[in-house]
Amino acid sequence: MIPIRYNVRSLAVRKTTTLATAFGVALVVFVFASALMLSEGIKRTLTTSGNPNGAIVMRKGSDNELSSVIETPTMSLLLAAPGVEHDQAGGNQPLGAGEIVAVNTIEKLGADGISNVQLRGVTDLSAKLRTNLKIVAGRAPAPGSDEVMVGERIRGRFRGLDLGQSFELKKNRQAKVVGIFTAGGSSHESEVWVDLEVLRTVFRREGVVSSVHVLLESPAAFDRFQAAVEQDKRLGLLAMREVDYYEKQSEGTSMFMQVLGTLIALFFAIGSMIGAMITMYAAVANRQREIGTLRALGFSRRSILFSFLVESMFLATLGGAMGAAASLLMGFVKFSMMNFASWSEIVFEFHPTPGILISAVVLSGAVGLIGGFFPALRAARISPVTAMRA
Known part of the structure; x- marks a missing residue:
């Protein structure tokens, strides 16, 4: 198995491309996490309007x-x-x-x-x-x-x-x-x-x-x-628990924000995957002699593949951590939008949760895994003789 420090050193040497790719992934994670935080904020704002001991009666x-x-x-x-x-x-x-x-x-x-x-x-x-x-x-x-x-x-x-x-x-x-x-x-x-x-x-x-x-x-x-x-x-009257009523009121607006945020994050994620792929392809092209040396030292194709995948995922996760940390700042922001249930403006807060942050970082890892797979596969297929002659 190739030591992890080899990958860390490689990323440190290529500072410019490392930071550019990490920033792209961070932007994806920021948008994705912010959308989920706003959706959670919408739910909490409306559901906390209801008293657990309260009931509301309306026309059926x-x-x-x-x-x-x-x-x-x-x-x-x-x-x-x-x-x-x-x-x-x-x-x-x-x-x-x-x-x-x-x-x-x-x-x-x-x-x-x-x-x-x-x-x-x-x-x-x-x-x-x-x-x-x-x-x-x-x-x-x-x-x-x-x-x-x-x-x-x-x-x-x-x-x-x-x-x-x-x-x-x-x-x-x-x-x-x-x-x-x-x-x-x-x-x-x-x-x-x-x-x-x-x-x-x-x-x-x-x-x-x-x-x-x-x-x-x-x-x-x-x-x-x-x-x-x-x-x-x-x-012709209908009785509901207040907490159930306000939870139902949040569904439309919350779902809209989730779908919108996910779609935006998806487009950004595709761009980040392409960026990660280009970065890793460039890394493979510039490190053919290193790859050849690793093969000559007895490391298998599978070890090379795994090493480059780890490097890509580490790079993406680094960006994901940056994006998740930046999204926490949205907790200080208040956002007003139209509530589709009442057709009136309501002010919401972005509400971060551990689950949202974990999901965002997992997304960044997936971006790194998918974006780095084909470059890693190419690195694993390079012939040691060809690599040493490069």
């Missing part, structure tokens, strides 16, 4: 809250269903609230054009249903007023969406931002919260809500609650 056949309509009188039946938690400190009031979801078009800052921002009409109980919600600046809006609070992730990304600023809920009706809130990194941080009655008036949703959110006694209570909600076919 609706894909999301935006397209759902529930008549207000129906809410009393839902809040009286078995399994709903009650606020013992608040007069044994059932912990549930009807909410309205709408979108508003607002000018983006730092970019040309406009985009949709999701508005959520809420009540005092809405905050109690999101146990991770925390006001980090300002205060909560006064009930019945044209005051709003804005999620931390979209703060300052749109005109008027910062503390003390104002924007139009509709033409000639201004809403003032009096608070900024966080919600554990969930999608709620990309929303604007407005008083339910104000939003109902602005968008003419009198007598209806988009959805009803309830807090259950425990996750096991969901089956009883679901059965009570869906047994009356005349109501």
